[in-house]
Amino acid sequence: MIAVVGCGRVGLPLALCLAARGHRVLGVDTDARIRDAVRGGRLPFPDRFAAPLLDETLGRTFDITGDLGRAAVECQTFIIALGTPLDSSLLPEQSALREVVARILGGTLGQGPTPPFIAVRSTLVPGGTNGLIRMARRRWDAVPGKDFLIAYCPERSLEGASHELLELPQIVGAEDERSREAARRVFGPLGVELVFTGILEAELGKLFNNAHRYVNFALSNEFLMIAMNLGASGHEAIRVANEGYPRGGIPSCGYAAGPCLSKDGFFLTQSLPTPELLLTAWRLNESLPLYFVEQVEKVRPISSPVVLGLAFKADSDDPRNSLGLKLMGLLRMRGLDPVAHDPLVAVPGSTSDLPGALRGAREVFVAVPHKEYRALTWDELGRLAAPGAVIADPWLVWGQGRPVFQLGPQEETRRS
Numbered sequence: 178m179i180a181v182v183g184c185g186r187v188g189l190p191l192a193l194c195l196a197a198r199g200h201r202v203l204g205v206d207t208d209a210r211i212r213d214a215v216r217g218g219r220l221p222f223p224d225r226f227a228a229p230l231l232d233e234t235l236g237r238t239f240d241i242t243g244d245l246g247r248a249a250v251e252c253q254t255f256i257i258a259l260g261t262p263l264d265s266s267l268l269p270e271q272s273a274l275r276e277v278v279a280r281i282l283g284g285t286l287g288q289g290p291t292p293p294f295i296a297v298r299s300t301l302v303p304g305g306t307n308g309l310i311r312m313a314r315r316r317w318d319a320v321p322g323k324d325f326l327i328a329y330c331p332e333r334s335l336e337g338a339s340h341e342l343l344e345l346p347q348i349v350g351a352e353d354e355r356s357r358e359a360a361r362r363v364f365g366p367l368g369v370e371l372v373f374t375g376i377l378e379a380e381l382g383k384l385f386n387n388a389h390r391y392v393n394f395a396l397s398n399e400f401l402m403i404a405m406n407l408g409a410s411g412h413e414a415i416r417v418a419n420e421g422y423p424r425g426g427i428p429s430c431g432y433a434a435g436p437c438l439s440k441d442g443f444f445l446t447q448s449l450p451t452p453e454l455l456l457t458a459w460r461l462n463e464s465l466p467l468y469f470v471e472q473v474e475k476v477r478p479i480s481s482p483v484v485l486g487l488a489f490k491a492d493s494d495d496p497r498n499s500l501g502l503k504l505m506g507l508l509r510m511r512g513l514d515p516v517a518h519d520p521l522v523a524v525p526g527s528t529s530d531l532p533g534a535l536r537g538a539r540e541v542f543v544a545v546p547h548k549e550y551r552a553l554t555w556d557e558l559g560r561l562a563a564p565g566a567v568i569a570d571p572w573l574v575w576g577q578g579r580p581v582f583q584l585g586p587q588e589e590t591r592r593s
């Protein structure tokens with residue numbers, strides 16, 4: 178039986194896919210709210226692909242517990258999918274993960290007919306998996322490939338899009354054949370290509386994917402700001418640059434954030450004293466909310482702002498590292514009392530009533546392009562917001578062609 182330790186947005190969909198593809202899976206999570214939701218047949222977060230898998234597998238090939246000790250007794254394979262956020266010193270927080278691996282090894286080494294297999298799924302700093310191997314050697318004199326098997330098997334699907342688990346190649350970083358074979362047994366039933374490499378290369382490959390996307394988004398955002406400063410449309414310039422051009426592929430601009438994109442580049446900076454490009458990309462993406470606040474202030478002083486979207490991306494309920502929350506902070510720092518709206522994320526003082534949030538608004542900051550915003554017509558927006566309201570929208574949700582513009586009769590007054 179496979180234990181998936183950490184049934185969050187990464188662990189749970191994987192556990193359900195594996196359980197639907199013939200494995201017996203025991204989810205382990207310390208959060209009772211997650212366990213209660215799952216036992217009640219509900220996913221604790223939206224994921225259209227994984228939801229029916231829970232119906233299909235719960236009580237048959239899938240169960241969930243809060244007891245890691247039970248998993249150590251019943252399972253020989255452990256997939257570790259705990260969170261690894263940055264701590265307040267901007268260092269990766271991996272102490273819970275180390276503790277879990279230590280408990281697993283402490284409870285399983287030398288116990289079963291075969292050595293325990295640990296597949297690390299969480300995103301780690303380069304060298305993180307080898308740190309776990311060193312810990313096992315130091316504490317138990319345990320030899321990888323003999324006393325225990327270990328592989329780094331990163332998650333690369335988009336949050337909320339777990340169908341990608343059955344589509345994307347699975348990177349497997351391992352240093353010995355027995356660990357590679359153990360990974361084959363676990364991930365083989367998913368039917369995806371397995372891409373074998375060394376542990377460090379697997380860790381780096383995962384981080385390179387996210388850092389590469391993040392740097393590209395930063396470049397698009399710099400393009401947007403250059404165009405806005407010239408009074409041109411950055412979106413249109415990117416469109417024509419890409420149109421029919423085989424070496425185009427410039428991504429669209431907008432707030433780039435979330436628990437992975439902004440963090441994973443930082444993980445790489447732990448390995449280089451001068452990580453210029455990665456840090457510049459972070460600074461650029463993180464400064465976009467301030468840039469938009471300043472653009473609106475150029476039109477007129479901000480008085481009653483609304484921030485639309487507190488999730489880190491469209492149609493998600495995940496507010497981790499959200500730039501909508503950052504916008505709220507920037508506005509509050511100016512002594513303002515912004516109204517926050519999100520259909521799925523609730524924070525103290527926020528609302529899910531879109532017309533209520535927009536009524537009389539004088540400044541509207543679109544932080545993510547939730548479909549609810551796209552569904553609002555131009556006329557409805559005009560009726561709800563104050564006449565002449567300033568809209569700051571890097572996504573062009575209402576298709577007006579300009580990221581900062583004024584509603585109503587004064588609309589012609591400013592082109593940013």
Ligand SMILES: NC(=O)c1ccc[n+]([C@@H]2O[C@H](COP(=O)([O-])OP(=O)(O)OC[C@H]3O[C@@H](n4cnc5c(N)ncnc54)[C@H](O)[C@@H]3O)[C@@H](O)[C@H]2O)c1
Pocket residue numbers: 182183184185186187188205206207208211245258259260261262273277298299300301332333334335336337436437
């Ligand atoms: N969210 C994504 O889309 C995504 C994508 C790729 C990689 N990742 C990486 O995957 C990892 C997990 O991310 P996530 O978003 O699922 O995190 P998460 O915080 O949503 O999930 C982690 C889960 O682990 C549980 N947990 C914490 N301590 C535990 C313990 N001691 N024992 C058992 N359970 C425990 C928590 O209750 C939580 O449910 C991170 O390293 C992240 O960087 C995330």
